[in-house]
Amino acid sequence: MSDPKLRINFERLQADVDALAGIGRHEDHGLYRMAFSDGDMAARAWLQERIEEGGLDCYVDGAANIHARLDWDGERASVMTGSHMDTVPGAGHLDGALGVLVGLECLRCIRELGLPLRYPLESVAFTDEEGRFGGMFGSQAISGQLTPDVIHNARDLDGIALSEAMARRGHNAMDALRARRAPESVHAFVELHIEQGPVLDRRGFSVGVVDAIAGLFKWNVSLIGEANHAGTTPMDMRNDAFQGLAEIGGEIPRILEENGGTRSVATIGRVELFPGAANVVPGRAMFTLEVRDTEVEVLAELADAFRRAISAIARRRDLMFEFEVLSEIESVKCDPGIVEVIHESTRALGVEPLQMPSGAAHDAQIMAAITRAGMIFVPSKAGRSHSPAEWSPWEDIETGANVALNTLYRLAV
Numbered sequence: 001m002s003d004p005k006l007r008i009n010f011e012r013l014q015a016d017v018d019a020l021a022g023i024g025r026h027e028d029h030g031l032y033r034m035a036f037s038d039g040d041m042a043a044r045a046w047l048q049e050r051i052e053e054g055g056l057d058c059y060v061d062g063a064a065n066i067h068a069r070l071d072w073d074g075e076r077a078s079v080m081t082g083s084h085m086d087t088v089p090g091a092g093h094l095d096g097a098l099g100v101l102v103g104l105e106c107l108r109c110i111r112e113l114g115l116p117l118r119y120p121l122e123s124v125a126f127t128d129e130e131g132r133f134g135g136m137f138g139s140q141a142i143s144g145q146l147t148p149d150v151i152h153n154a155r156d157l158d159g160i161a162l163s164e165a166m167a168r169r170g171h172n173a174m175d176a177l178r179a180r181r182a183p184e185s186v187h188a189f190v191e192l193h194i195e196q197g198p199v200l201d202r203r204g205f206s207v208g209v210v211d212a213i214a215g216l217f218k219w220n221v222s223l224i225g226e227a228n229h230a231g232t233t234p235m236d237m238r239n240d241a242f243q244g245l246a247e248i249g250g251e252i253p254r255i256l257e258e259n260g261g262t263r264s265v266a267t268i269g270r271v272e273l274f275p276g277a278a279n280v281v282p283g284r285a286m287f288t289l290e291v292r293d294t295e296v297e298v299l300a301e302l303a304d305a306f307r308r309a310i311s312a313i314a315r316r317r318d319l320m321f322e323f324e325v326l327s328e329i330e331s332v333k334c335d336p337g338i339v340e341v342i343h344e345s346t347r348a349l350g351v352e353p354l355q356m357p358s359g360a361a362h363d364a365q366i367m368a369a370i371t372r373a374g375m376i377f378v379p380s381k382a383g384r385s386h387s388p389a390e391w392s393p394w395e396d397i398e399t400g401a402n403v404a405l406n407t408l409y410r411l412a413v
């Protein structure tokens with residue numbers, strides 16, 4: 001195969017990024033395009049117009065995922081790309097949106113060049129990735145991971161049911177079960193996304209090739225001691241639940257060093273003390289512990305190590321402890337063949353990529369259940385994301401989009 005080194009139409013991509021950044025914006029508070037909100041609906045209508053204007057087929061599946069399709073015949077497996085347009089409240093303009101717009105641009109370019117394809121191309125805007133109703137709804141629908149129960153029970157924080165929100169927008173939520181795709185109908189999946197972390201920016205790389213998406217466990221831990229008068233209870237006669245929590249917090253670096261890998265991270269992100277008064281020794285300390293790594297075995301070993309440490313500290317300090325598993329998500333390896341194609345496409349453009357893990361969850365992780373999946377990262381300035389401060393230099397966006405274009409083309413011929 002000759003190497004045509006394809007280039008996207010950068011001005012057109014820029015115009016799309018700017019246009020979509022204006023949809024669902026609340027002045028300087030960022031974007032509000034939560035799934036099936038007015039902002040999300042406006043973005044959906046805008047995207048469908050762009051798809052049709054670009055001479056591509058537009059298809060909306062049962063989960064309200066919007067597909068742009070090139071050379072589609074419903075028979076051959078497709079090379080799929082895409083990401084999401086929904087946002088968290090107060091979001092930046094690139095999270096998800098960039099992957100959708102780059103996917104659209106890649107299909108338009110290949111169509112305009114009239115390049116023959118062995119596999120049709122498909123770019124998807126997935127529904128509710130960010131989790132107004134739980135998250136990853138669209139990709140779970142396509143990869144067949146939804147059940148009628150999950151759909152029926154999905155609600156947002158205000159108690160609005162997913163089925164009600166979808167009905168209001170003319171969709172039947174149960175149709176999401178019909179969005180399922182057979183594994184043999186998807187040849188590969190590649191998602192371009194901003195990194196949402198500081199690594200590429202700090203280390204001066206303009207492209208990241210993701211080799212694995214981290215898994216995690218999230219616990220809610222309670223240490224139970226005895227609430228007592230802060231003035232009259234001598235230090236050696238206390239059962240101070242906070243002291244136990246503080247010691248566990250202090251153990252995190254040692255546990256990661258001894259039982260983790262170079263990619264392990266652990267966070268105590270939420271703490272509550274009871275009764276929570278300045279003059280009362282805390283009788284109960286509740287905290288969340290979230291730990292991530294890309295290796296299943298490492299994560300299992302970390303779970304053991306944290307359990308042992310919590311139990312030892314509780315015993316030594318005469319505290320009781322309880323813990324509840326809030327969630328467990330398995331890590332996912334990207335397909336080595338696709339990782340290699342992304343590397344080659346990047347180097348062919350004269351750019352050296354950084355191979356790295358993704359610490360955040362993405363639709364690609366869900367799609368990996370039915371197809372070979374890979375991800376391309378574009379740097380996030382100072383690692384800022386889920387905030388109006390989120391941005392990436394235009395040069396890096398252009399490079400990333402060209403990597404996506406060449407990667408999709410190589411996979412489709």
Ligand SMILES: [Zn+2]
Nearest residue numbers: 095096129193
């Ligand atoms: Zn995202």
